[in-house]
Amino acid sequence: MRLDERKRKILQAIVEDYVATAEPVGSRTVARKYNLGISPATIRNEMADLEEIGFLEQPHTSAGRIPSDFGYRYYVDEIMNKIGISQWEEAAIRRRLQARMDAIELLAHQTTEILSEVTRLASVVMGPIWVKNSFEYIRLLPVDREKVLLLVVTTMGLVEHFLMEAPAGVTAADLDHISRIINRQLKGLRPGDLTRATLDSIYDDLAAYRRVVDNIMDIVFAIMKEDQGRRVYLGGTLNILEQPEFRDVNKLKDILSLLSAEDKMWGLLAAGCEAEGLTIRIGHENKGAGINNCSIITATYQVNGEVVGTLGIIGPTRMEYARVASMVEYVSKVFSEVLSRR
Amino acid sequence: MRLDERKRKILQAIVEDYVATAEPVGSRTVARKYNLGISPATIRNEMADLEEIGFLEQPHTSAGRIPSDFGYRYYVDEIMNKIGISQWEEAAIRRRLQARMDAIELLAHQTTEILSEVTRLASVVMGPIWVKNSFEYIRLLPVDREKVLLLVVTTMGLVEHFLMEAPAGVTAADLDHISRIINRQLKGLRPGDLTRATLDSIYDDLAAYRRVVDNIMDIVFAIMKEDQGRRVYLGGTLNILEQPEFRDVNKLKDILSLLSAEDKMWGLLAAGCEAEGLTIRIGHENKGAGINNCSIITATYQVNGEVVGTLGIIGPTRMEYARVASMVEYVSKVFSEVLSRR
DNA sequence: GTTAGCACTCTCTGAAGGCGAGTGCTAAAA
DNA sequence: TTTTAGCACTCGCCTTCAGAGAGTGCTAAC
Structure with a gap:
């Protein structure tokens, strides 16, 4: 089904206006809001045609028109512009x-x-409010060539565990070293106590394992950050x-x-x-x-x-x-x- | 505030009727539905008293009464029977x-x-529909004296991990043995393929570790059971x-x-x-x-x-x-x- | 103290009529 | 032939109004 340009424009206007307002769209509205350069009477004629081929409907004799399912279908297939979503929205979703x-x-x-x-x-x-909860220790256990299990234990005896990826080169001894350093720095900290300085100090000590430490601190930080409880x-x-x-x-x-x-x-x-x-x-x-x-x-x-x-x-x-x-x-x-x- | 028995009964009737029907309750209704042995006129008098002390309200002059916040408060504190929930409900919640x-x-x-x-x-x-997914293997890793990490790996490369408790007596060698047996029995199985016979066979082979195996099979079963995807x-x-x-x-x-x-x-x-x-x-x-x-x-x-x-x-x-x-x-x-x- | 009777109040429902938005048709203009 | 202005017409929405029904408060009798 091929529509001439003017009918497409009118259908588009009706669909988009109806989507925005949820009110049946009259010929006057189309003429006023979407400057198509034609009068309401002409639009009425075109609308009658669109209704005849099944793209528009009238809820009752003296209301404006609304798109029918077929009208939406045509709009989706032939008219609408595929707008992308903004980078900002993409980032938020991700x-x-x-x-x-x-x-x-x-x-x-x-x-x-x-x-x-x-x-x-x-x-x-x-x-839960974790005011009385504080960091106890983490443990890192190698699982296979690329996976490491991270356990985070807090004073209330709660354990969170995460399976994370680690570069193949990291040995069990490395993991031991990493967890020792982190445990020394964080021991006894409460949610909200984690400062920039502490973080920096950890990264300094473990500069060689940047990627693994990144992953770990991500998780620990998520657990320790203050507003989590709210x-x-x-x-x-x-x-x-x-x-x-x-x-x-x-x-x-x-x-x-x-x-x-x-x-x-x-x-x-x-x-x-x-x-x-x-x-x-x-x-x-x-x-x-x-x-x-x-x-x-x-x-x-x-x-x-x-x-x-x-x-x-x-x-x-x-x-x-x-x-x-x-x-x-x-x-x-x-x-x-x-x-x-x- | 002490109410005489009859007023309590009437308040109770009104609260419970209103809770059930969401309609203002009239004197006739109370007299008919709750056999208190008194006439609507008497109830009307009592209701007027209850309204005066603030336990009841009238939405408008010629409607029945509804409980006020104070009325509910009195009901909750002094009248309602603390009904327990059924064993069946308890079990379902648990x-x-x-x-x-x-x-x-x-x-x-x-x-x-x-x-x-x-x-x-x-x-x-x-x-997700897991039709093309099948069981690959499990791994059991000792974490500390009482905790064991269970990894379940499937052909699509998905890994589910669970931290479970295990009796202190179970050694790393035991865990190895257990996972070998289970892997041999389940290898290649699809969701829905897990039969009673296979389960029995596993329990036979691992009779000595009943408690640990129970825990493991619980999880594996949850992952493998057919309707999970639906x-x-x-x-x-x-x-x-x-x-x-x-x-x-x-x-x-x-x-x-x-x-x-x-x-x-x-x-x-x-x-x-x-x-x-x-x-x-x-x-x-x-x-x-x-x-x-x-x-x-x-x-x-x-x-x-x-x-x-x-x-x-x-x-x-x-x-x-x-x-x-x-x-x-x-x-x-x-x-x-x-x-x-x- | 309790109850029957009765007038009164107030909401709800449905019908009737006016209002307004928008159409379809017709005839004139481009 | 296409577009536009004008106008009568339709139909849903809102308001108004009257009647029905439910429930009350009061009074007088039991």
């Missing part, structure tokens, strides 16, 4: 995908999923749609914007951290947050006996407190166990 | 939290998040709320039920697997699925050159095809790279 995720992050994610599944509410896990994991956010109180679009917007504001969520969850165990906050008791008609049930969780965070659910004040509280409590118990055992 | 998640799962999750962030649409990653990862589902086409609650329900139906989603995504590279399916072109007005853009991803799955986004037919297609394509490229490099 960086995010290559960022290391640690085991706790994974587990937290898994936990939100379970919590929201059993409670049918939106769930939250506050990433994460909030969300799950089951779609469950809130099931609640009749959120039929109202405005209330929905309110709670969604709260949920996606990490700092506010952090504040709300940290409040539950004061007392060990279960906390139920009903409606206005969640002060500060711009939410009404919502309750939050949280329970603290522990790593090796120390309270390091909270997890729980958010739902309308109208909720089955007894059932949900038991669920939250139990999940926090198992979560603590699983964390402590690693 | 099982889910202790289930192993492999590295690909983690990466897939991360990828959906990135995709939906850059496109502002709901994103999907179809878990997973679909979702991300950014809340983004669909931003689209004006889903203001309509029914359309919203439609797409949400589609998104949560894993088998249907799998079908839709597998369709994009036929041709390597980018696939754009507009509206009705997504046949079979009960969705209208939705388009799906997917791109295949590879592990070491082999196409093993697809990832992409779902949004209204009204979408910025050019921009979104570029994003999906680029993410699939980086995802392939990251997967292949491990």
Whole structure:
């Protein structure tokens, strides 16, 4: 199907305007916004033609036109310009995908999923606060010609392990040397304590192993950097749609914007951290947050006996407190166990 | 604040009815559904009292009552029965939290998040199909007195690693022996090929190491079991709320039920697997699925050159095809790279 | 102290009518 | 022959209004 230039231009204008506004596009709009040098009446004629061959549709007699599936298809195949994405966007995507995720992050994610599944509410896990946690030591174990296992152990007995690549020339003795130096420099450091000077000093001492050390410090740094703990994991956010109180679009917007504001969520969850165990906050008791008609049930969780965070659910004040509280409590118990055992 | 028994009963009835129905509760309803042996008129009097002390509210003059925040607070503190959760539920939670998640799962999750962030649409990653993948070998490396590193290598060059506990008595020689036996039995097996007989045979040969072998086979089994690949990862589902086409609650329900139906989603995504590279399916072109007005853009991803799955986004037919297609394509490229490099 | 009866209040629903956006057609202009 | 201006017409959206229904508060009787 071949369209003349003018029809293509009009189809393009309609598709792009509709994509941008989600409103049916009228002939006047096309004439005004896209200077094609023709009058609305002419455009109306062309639009009638485009409708006849099935590229446009009218929701009702006196509305503008919207593209049909076939119209989009033609647009995609014949009209649209394949725009590339910017270097900046590419870099952002690449960086995010290559960022290391640690085991706790994974587990937290898994936990939100379970919590929201059993409670049918939106769930939250506050990433652990590591204030009382500090660097203990790393170990490097050769696995095969190109792979080395890195273990990072902290005072709370948590172990993170990573399989990394290493140039073939690095021997077991080299690895021993590297880990000794790093351990001496970092021993006892808390998240946030890692300074530029320490890093430089390590690189000086290990100049010969630049590539391997790069890899190691990448990981150690990711584990030790301060803001890592300030994460909030969300799950089951779609469950809130099931609640009749959120039929109202405005209330929905309110709670969604709260949920996606990490700092506010952090504040709300940290409040539950004061007392060990279960906390139920009903409606206005969640002060500060711009939410009404919502309750939050949280329970603290522990790593090796120390309270390091909270997890729980958010739902309308109208909720089955007894059932949900038991669920939250139990999940926090198992979560603590699983964390402590690693 | 002390309430007499009858007021407690009435408050309880109202809270529980309102929790269940989300409708203001009238005196008639309380009298009919909760046999308290008193008439609606009496209940009305009591309700007026409860409203006066702030435990109940009236949305408007001639509606039933709903609990206030204080009412819920009293209910939670003084009335509700702390019901435990069933053993069955406990077991389910525990099982889910202790289930192993492999590295690909983690990466897939991360990828959906990135995709939906850059496109502002709901994103999907179809878990890899491992048909052309088979078991190559495991390696067991002692890490310290109680920990052993398990590496599972498959023909596509993928390596999964796990840190597991082992009884102190197991020596390096033992581990060597164990891995030799397991490797001989499993070599070349595909996902789904692992039979009961093979398992039994392994346990026979390694009866002495029952506990360690249990741990290992747990992991290997998780990696090799057939349906593992049939997973679909979702991300950014809340983004669909931003689209004006889903203001309509029914359309919203439609797409949400589609998104949560894993088998249907799998079908839709597998369709994009036929041709390597980018696939754009507009509206009705997504046949079979009960969705209208939705388009799906997917791109295949590879592990070491082999196409093993697809990832992409779902949004209204009204979408910025050019921009979104570029994003999906680029993410699939980086995802392939990251997967292949491990 | 409890209950039946009754007037009253307030929301919800559907119908009716006005408004406005946008079309299709016709006839004139280029 | 193509383009444009003019105009009547259509149809969804919004507001208004009345009737129905649910639930209350008050009063008087039990």
